[in-house]
Amino acid sequence: MASLNSALEISGLRKSYGGRSVISGIGFSVPVGACFGILGPNGAGKTTTLRCCLGLTPPDEGKILLGGHSIPDDACAARARVGVVPQFDNLDPDFTVNENLLVYSRYFGLKKPEMRRRIPGLLDFAGLTDKENARVEALSGGMKRRLTLARALVNDPDILFLDEPTTGLDPQARHLIWDRLKQLVAQGKTLILTTHFMEEAERLCERLIVLDHGQIVAEGNPHELIASQIEPNVIEIFGENAVAWAKARRALCQRLEIAGETAYFYCNDTTLVCEALDKERALHSLHRAANLEDVFIKLTGRELRD
Template identity: 70%
Template sequence: MAVLNPADALSVSGLHKSYDGNEVVAGIDFSVPPGTCFGLLGPNGAGKTTTLRCCLGLTAPDAGSIRLGGFAVPADAERARRRVGVVPQFDNLDPDFTVSENLMVFGRYFGLRRTDILARIPDLLEFAGLKGKESARIQTLSGGMKRRLTLARALVNNPDIVFLDEPTTGLDPQARHLIWDRLKQLTARGKTLILTTHFMDEAERLCDRLAILDHGHLVTEGAPRELIATHIEPQVVEVFGDDVAAWARSRNTLGERLEVAGDSAFFYCHDTAPLLAALADEPTLRYLHRAASLEDVFIKLTGRELRD
């Protein structure tokens, strides 16, 4: 069990949580230094959301200790949450209010004064790219706009730490890139981000460090490049075509590791030259040669089978 460092924005040690005898979080430890972006990755049901709920003091862990922003959670969770912003997975903007009213009402939950919130609203809307939308009703906003407003709402109390639970799920590429840009601006301003996502490119791009969670256990933790270097061969060749499985299995020595899924074969190699030469003789097979990515690490560590 790790020792909690009081300087960390968030530290979690020996966290356990069960529901009806089913251990959803089975003893995890991690810590997030201030001003960094930490990613929590894992298949559906891995325990990510439960971990976040424990960290915010919304549910009591069965065992383990959590410190958030210098406060013990759940004992002192309300004080901890004064300095925290949350972008939840599902939209819970207030549909009865306009864009500005959403920020105003939310600011009041933090005990902020009306004049202070009013003074912050222009900056928040500017940051979220929602200038001119002050009086718009929530129902008239696009999915991307709602996410950005949720992000602006999470910043209304000028938090040190921001939790983001799948912030770009369901967004088009333009909207995702805009959110990424804003999240980078936040870390540049010294804020700590704690992010869950299913998008490996998002995690690779944004996170200084990340942890992969599966079946309630922390499978690995590290910087994205470091995890790729540690867990996976540097080159990947994906081969597609009919009967690719049989072809690939008969040539499994061409890569250090081979995985077959449906009509695709994945060769993980240090040296791809012999494999590419063999593929040159197979006009019916198509292939993609690329560098190993975080997604390869994720699949290797958590398997290919569906989790829903």
């Protein structure tokens, strides 16, 4: 066992498929007990990075240490102490909630009496206590997600991987998952999550990396990234001729971005833009603080990724 302060350590990781490089030499380390985010547009290499970490894909180059185990050589031993919430639910539709947890625990070699003791706690954590005998098909999307989270905890893991844990959930369900993830961090577990909800990353992650085209384009604490990478204020302007109006006043702020019919003024000081706006009746504007999404878009661009 090495590197007791790092739950996950990656260096020089490379992976390509059919000559196309998906991960081009990334390295980062996740401290024990942290909530660590991997952000990036579609196709940036997030899921491939996770698959490499779990020993599901052999990297072309690079070193991975997960919980002190070398991956992929020692992946089975590493996975014994790891839980995974996949991007798409793969619960067993033929089983009840209870059976899903019980059957899954067998894959970890856990015994039935022990699980009988632990399952009520897991169900309680997932808010599924009264659904114990419900079939998975009868659960709502949010409940399925919570069951998947409970299932990832059957082995009481030290490290939890979450691949877009709240995609497709309504705000209530999403907030409930966030609350549970914070509880897990408070219990001392290490969380590694991919997401493209910037709000999720901003709320949960102490540290994050932004991946694009298989490379790390930014790394740090979300609030520090906002402070260091981008102007603190944003004025969004839309309405008739907003774009032309804004382009003529480019000099009023540090940076101007245009996306479709909307202009974004990124400013250290908003006074000049606000004064100019006061004279315009036809324009609508929104004045807000810069957030992680602005950083993300600045780093990865506005064009669509499919």
